[in-house]
Structures are given as structure tokens and as C-alpha cells.
Amino acid sequence: MKILAYCVRPDELSSFEKYSKQIGHEVTVLKESFGPQNAHLAEGYDAVSILGNCNANKEAIEKISKLGVKYLATRSAGINNIDIEAAKKFDVRACNVPAYSPNAVAEFAVASTLCVARNLQQAIRRVDVQNFGLAGLIGFELRNKTIGFIGTGRIGLTTIKAFSGFGAKMIGYDLYQNEEAKKYIEYRTLDELFKEADIISLHCPLTDDNYHIINRENIAKMRDGVVIVNTARGALMDAEAVIEGLKSGKIAGLATDVYENEVGIFHNDHTNSLIKDDNLARLMQFPNVLVTPHFGFYTDEAVANMVEYSLQNLKDFEISGQCKNEIK
Numbered sequence: 001m002k003i004l005a006y007c008v009r010p011d012e013l014s015s016f017e018k019y020s021k022q023i024g025h026e027v028t029v030l031k032e033s034f035g036p037q038n039a040h041l042a043e044g045y046d047a048v049s050i051l052g053n054c055n056a057n058k059e060a061i062e063k064i065s066k067l068g069v070k071y072l073a074t075r076s077a078g079i080n081n082i083d084i085e086a087a088k089k090f091d092v093r094a095c096n097v098p099a100y101s102p103n104a105v106a107e108f109a110v111a112s113t114l115c116v117a118r119n120l121q122q123a124i125r126r127v128d129v130q131n132f133g134l135a136g137l138i139g140f141e142l143r144n145k146t147i148g149f150i151g152t153g154r155i156g157l158t159t160i161k162a163f164s165g166f167g168a169k170m171i172g173y174d175l176y177q178n179e180e181a182k183k184y185i186e187y188r189t190l191d192e193l194f195k196e197a198d199i200i201s202l203h204c205p206l207t208d209d210n211y212h213i214i215n216r217e218n219i220a221k222m223r224d225g226v227v228i229v230n231t232a233r234g235a236l237m238d239a240e241a242v243i244e245g246l247k248s249g250k251i252a253g254l255a256t257d258v259y260e261n262e263v264g265i266f267h268n269d270h271t272n273s274l275i276k277d278d279n280l281a282r283l284m285q286f287p288n289v290l291v292t293p294h295f296g297f298y299t300d301e302a303v304a305n306m307v308e309y310s311l312q313n314l315k316d317f318e319i320s321g322q323c324k325n326e327i328k
């Protein structure tokens, strides 16, 4: 199959070279992110490969459809950047990679939690300017805490297992309970989880139903001094409500690998430009907030998986007309 791969990072190149040969595709790689502005480049290709920060909106999908592109394969798990209705309407079959190494994000969620619990970011900033003092760096241990997991699917479950050695009490909420997770956690309603958890770790996809699930109303239900860890999607949090919570002390710490308006900011170097998003700039100023550039997934293992499995998805379409990871 002839594939145009957008948004290809240097670290993906060797996997594209290896797996396009192994699986049997002809792939052209581009650095630019996909969107309506450059969808026309896909003329003559059967498929377009994208990443989670590309803009596969209705306009872009309509354009590639008119060019005869039949498949849209994202190398990410997240699909909230793809207008699925438009894909159906314009007969472009879309697929994702839901099952790449869940350990990448799970281990990252543990690292982010510990970073906030022990004020590591502050300590590193201080040592950088030769301040070796301890004032304000006192942390807390997990064994006395309750960790609440929202979303207990692949990444949620792997995170729960990774946390299981710390001795914390673990509870969870999901639309569907996971039998394996029950070995480690007790399920709660969402409101019960908000009330009981000292640390809340988000592992659910972004949907219409949970947009801004971390909002003023729900923050008010949480324990004073709650720590929120978001390695899932930025729009699960209302940034203004979170900032209010941080200012009042209701939220004692936040680690977020994602941000609602991250597209165009994360994964780019802004050293010489202003961050125009006031909420992001404010979040970055809090000493008890860790902002990372959506790189929970970013391990050698996961990146290779993402390229390989997305190319395999397209091979499955080519051979059988079906793909188990088709987004329906």
C-alpha cells in the first residue's frame, strides 16, 4: 500500500524503515503535522498515517477522500483528534493503535506521582541555583494514602499493578469493571472516589461524557490537599477550576502530561517565544505543579510498537478488508 506518513519524528524513522520493508508497504515520510492545510499532499496515496496531535477534522478528511485516500491510520491510541463521523461520511476507514506498550504511560504515571509527592521538581530547580536547603521540600509517603484510578483499562490496570508495591489503599472507577483490577483495587462510584482519594490518577479516554470531569463541582467533592495526576487527556480537566483549586490549597499538587490546548505548543520548542495560553503559563508557575510535554508514551518500546502496529493495521485492511483496530 502507498502510505503518506505525516508528523514523523526522527526517532520513528528507523521503525518506519524496518517495518515498511517487513510488512510490505511503500511509505513516504513527512515532518509536518497533518491538517486541512496540507491534506492535498496525499494525492496518489492509499493511506495517510498521522499522530495524536494532527488535526484530522472534517475538512481534512473530506480533502483526502476526494483525492482517493481510503484509510486514515493514527499511530496513537487517542482518537479524539479524528472526526469519526466525517470519516464515515466520506468513506475513509480509520484505525488506531490501542494496544502499544501500556507500561510506558503506567510507569510515567508512577514517576509523575512520586515527583509531586516528594517535590522533586522544586528540589531540582533549587539545586540548579545552588540552593541545597530543605525548607518547603517535605513530602509524603504513599503507604498512608488512598489512590483513586479513573479508568481501569489497559493503562489504568498496568498503573494499578505498578503502584501495588507501595502499600497504598487503591480504589477505582470505570464504566465497566475489570476483573483483574479487582485483585488490587475496590471499585467505587465516581463520587465516592472523589471523596476518598488522596491521589487521583486519570486513565480514561476523553469522551463527550467526561469532558472537564475535573471541574469546580467535582473538585469541591475531593479531599482537601488532593493530588491530581493526569496522563490521559488535557480536556478531562477544566484548567481554570484546577488553578483555583491550587491557589486555595484544595489541590496540593498536580502532575499533568497533557493540556487541553496543547496542540501547537507541546512537542515544539518555544524557547524564544511567548506562551500565549494564560492558563498553561499559570500552571507552569506553581511550585507544586509538574507540567510535562505529553510524553508518557515516549519509550523506545512504545514508539516502535506504534509504527509497527499502525502499518500492520493497514496491511490487514489491504489483505482482508478488515482490521481489528478499525475505529467504529
Ligand code: NAI
Pocket: 077, 078, 098, 102, 105, 150, 151, 152, 153, 154, 155, 156, 173, 174, 175, 176, 203, 204, 205, 206, 207, 209, 210, 231, 232, 233, 257, 258, 294, 295, 296, 297, 298
Ligand atoms: P483502554 O480503552 O484500555 O481503557 C480506558 C478505560 O477507560 C476503559 O476501561 C473504559 O471503560 C474507561 N472509561 C471510558 N470512559 C470512562 C469514563 N467516563 N469514566 C471512567 N472510565 C471510563 O485505554 P488505555 O490504553 O488504557 O488508554 C487510556 C487513555 O490514556 C487513552 O484514551 C489516552 O487518553 C491516554 N493515553 C495517554 C498517553 C500519554 O502519552 N500521556 C499515551 C496513550 C494513552
